[in-house]
Amino acid sequence: MTAVADRPTTTPAPRGRPVAPGRVLVRGSAAHRGLQVAGLLLVVALLVWASTWPLFRMGQLTNVFVLAIAIAGLNLVTGYTGLLSIGHSAFFGLGAYTTGVLVVQYGFDAMLTVPVAIGFCFVAGLLVGLPSLRIHGLYLALVTLAVGVAFPELVRRFDDLTGGAAGLVIRARLLTPPEWTGISRAQRGIWLFWVSAIALVLVLLLVRNLTRSRAGLAMRAVRDHELAAAAQGVHVARVKILTFGLSAAITGLAGALFAMYVGALAPDGSFTLLKSIELVTGLVLGGAATLLGPVVGAVAVVFLPYLTSLVAPGPVSGIAFGVLLIALVFLMPEGVVGRAQIALRRVVTVVDADHPALARTARDPGGPPEPDGQQPGPPPSTDEDQPR
Amino acid sequence: MSLLEVRGLRAGYGAADVLHGIDLTVDEGEVAVVLGANGAGKTTTMKALAGMLPRRGEVRLGGAELGTRPDRVVAAGMSLVPQGRGTLATLSVLDNLHVGAATRKDRKGIAEDVERWFDTFPVLRERSGQSAGLLSGGEQQMLAVARALMSRPQLLLCDEPSLGLAPIVVQGLFATLGAINAEQGTALLVVEQNAELALDLAHRVHLLEVGEVAATGTAEDFRRDDAVRRAYLGF
Numbered sequence: 001m002t003a004v005a006d007r008p009t010t011t012p013a014p015r016g017r018p019v020a021p022g023r024v025l026v027r028g029s030a031a032h033r034g035l036q037v038a039g040l041l042l043v044v045a046l047l048v049w050a051s052t053w054p055l056f057r058m059g060q061l062t063n064v065f066v067l068a069i070a071i072a073g074l075n076l077v078t079g080y081t082g083l084l085s086i087g088h089s090a091f092f093g094l095g096a097y098t099t100g101v102l103v104v105q106y107g108f109d110a111m112l113t114v115p116v117a118i119g120f121c122f123v124a125g126l127l128v129g130l131p132s133l134r135i136h137g138l139y140l141a142l143v144t145l146a147v148g149v150a151f152p153e154l155v156r157r158f159d160d161l162t163g164g165a166a167g168l169v170i171r172a173r174l175l176t177p178p179e180w181t182g183i184s185r186a187q188r189g190i191w192l193f194w195v196s197a198i199a200l201v202l203v204l205l206l207v208r209n210l211t212r213s214r215a216g217l218a219m220r221a222v223r224d225h226e227l228a229a230a231a232q233g234v235h236v237a238r239v240k241i242l243t244f245g246l247s248a249a250i251t252g253l254a255g256a257l258f259a260m261y262v263g264a265l266a267p268d269g270s271f272t273l274l275k276s277i278e279l280v281t282g283l284v285l286g287g288a289a290t291l292l293g294p295v296v297g298a299v300a301v302v303f304l305p306y307l308t309s310l311v312a313p314g315p316v317s318g319i320a321f322g323v324l325l326i327a328l329v330f331l332m333p334e335g336v337v338g339r340a341q342i343a344l345r346r347v348v349t350v351v352d353a354d355h356p357a358l359a360r361t362a363r364d365p366g367g368p369p370e371p372d373g374q375q376p377g378p379p380p381s382t383d384e385d386q387p388r
Numbered sequence: 389m390s391l392l393e394v395r396g397l398r399a400g401y402g403a404a405d406v407l408h409g410i411d412l413t414v415d416e417g418e419v420a421v422v423l424g425a426n427g428a429g430k431t432t433t434m435k436a437l438a439g440m441l442p443r444r445g446e447v448r449l450g451g452a453e454l455g456t457r458p459d460r461v462v463a464a465g466m467s468l469v470p471q472g473r474g475t476l477a478t479l480s481v482l483d484n485l486h487v488g489a490a491t492r493k494d495r496k497g498i499a500e501d502v503e504r505w506f507d508t509f510p511v512l513r514e515r516s517g518q519s520a521g522l523l524s525g526g527e528q529q530m531l532a533v534a535r536a537l538m539s540r541p542q543l544l545l546c547d548e549p550s551l552g553l554a555p556i557v558v559q560g561l562f563a564t565l566g567a568i569n570a571e572q573g574t575a576l577l578v579v580e581q582n583a584e585l586a587l588d589l590a591h592r593v594h595l596l597e598v599g600e601v602a603a604t605g606t607a608e609d610f611r612r613d614d615a616v617r618r619a620y621l622g623f
Contacts, residue, residue, distance in 0.1 A: 214490070221476050221487040228474025228532075231438055233462030233491035233539055351517070 073250030082223030087144030093271030095255025125248025287335025477521030488538030
């Protein structure tokens with residue numbers, strides 16, 4: 001046993017490929033900020049351009065935005081935290097019916113119902129999240145499935161409030177855009193287009209900041225290894241329940257906007273399990289646990305069926321859609337955005353200013369806030385009071 | 389007073405108890421090793437201490453009852469390197485370390501500790517941006533130890549750190565554990581199957597047998613006692 005003691009204790013690992021300068025973008029540096037601003041301007045330009053389209057096209061885009069918000073909500077709980085929910089149609093419906101009922105039965109202003117819908121769905125999400133503390137994987141999916149199945153039944157049961165199976169019509173008069181916009185009632189599609197576009201941008205900003213925070217780290221830790229996360233001091237129960245609540249609130253926001261978009265709600269229309277499956281499909285296609293995956297997924301879920309029906313008319317189009325889905329999942333299991341990110345990483349890497357790997361390469365002069373004159377390299381070890 | 393005091397610890401899965409009243413202590417800065425055959429209750433002991441299992445009995449750290457909420461146990465100063473390493477596979481190595489600091493709020497101190505453990509385990513610095521799931525088994529075990537140390541524990545629980553590693557890697561790992569104990573004064577409670585290696589590291593040994601502590605003593609006692617050695621240690 002003693003003969004081996006002076007040999008290296010482990011096979012030296014191949015050095016990580018050094019990050020070539022020029023292909024590294026430091027987060028927060030001028031170049032990185034510039035690219036971000038350019039991206040934002042591009043999005044705004046595209047939106048302005050789209051708002052000159054015919055109302056029908058704008059309506060389709062509004063539908064995409066609303067769906068993207070709903071999928072972004074699902075992404076928090078299923079993508080980032082790894083809790084599969086096939087009950088998000090219920091939150092989508094709860095948001096929609098909160099808006100519908102408050103506007104029709106209680107004469108609320110449509111926009112004022114949005115925060116109420118978000119609040120209701122947040123609470124409902126917390127409750128649905130409770131079983132996730134004890135139940136895992138497919139069993140939890142089954143619980144959420146039950147919620148999804150129950151929702152249309154509840155709508156039918158409380159028919160004096162919701163209109164039951166006959167549906168609930170929100171008259172266009174009740175959805176008139178506010179006067180300061182100068183948009184007429186007939187043109188309210190333009191108003192909703194902008195409202196949902198802005199809501200989507202806000203949701204994406206929220207998701208971005210959340211998933212990059214300590215809370216986001218905790219979410220992904222719970223997804224990767226719940227036991228290990230708990231052993232490191234992550235409060236697993238709080239992470240799961242709050243994520244469920246927030247996820248439901250965002251999907252509920254989408255529901256509220258959807259109610260204004262369609263103007264007529266029916267329990268069997270857009271709030272069945274099929275909606276849940278549509279959301280999951282969009283999430284997987286676009287890329288789970290990616291920021292923009294929900295947007296790409298929503299585009300795919302809305303437009304792919306059109307495309308396949310152009311190529312293969314009639315009942316064959318459903319089969320073509322199915323084949324396309326299988327092909328996409330087979331070729332890009334990470335989703336479109338996930339795959340694009342992997343491809344992009346070959347060209348440029350974005351790292352934090354305090355990333356330890358930067359110590360090996362030349363520090364970006366504009367990047368880190370404290371360009372100290374110290375030689376880059378490891379500081380002496382175990383020196384507790386080493387000034388930094 | 390001992391750092392960790394366990395009295396009458398009972399725990400198990402469902403209705404059946406696996407541990408039938410365990411007593412053990414770990415002093416400050418001490419390395420204690422729990423030896424035992426498969427099924428003796430070693431991992432159950434670790435899980436129960438870390439708050440991962442419902443349990444009865446007294447568990448005190450620095451005199452205060454620990455409770456059974458894992459995050460509070462960590463905050464109180466005891467953290468667990470779980471069996472099988474518990475790598476957060478899709479997170480980067482650096483993010484794994486940050487998860488280890490989940491109970492801390494001092495950004496600067498966390499960054500310093502990341503540097504400290506990168507110095508101790510240079511391979512982790514090399515791979516800091518990579519997904520932790522891409523590390524080799526030995527590297528993942530180093531990551532698991534470094535991650536658990538990110539909470540600055542007074543007592544580190546290691547559940548079979550040698551599991552699935554080449555003997556030569558295990559030797560290096562145990563040498564590092566010994567160095568961490570000597571330099572940082574972190575007390576260790578290590579569950580181990582490899583008795584010979586564990587005895588080299590240990591100040592105190594607890595021998596577990598079907599859910600009870602069968603013998604407790606210093607490492608020298610265990611080496612000297614031929615009966616114990618033959619019966620339990622196999623050399």
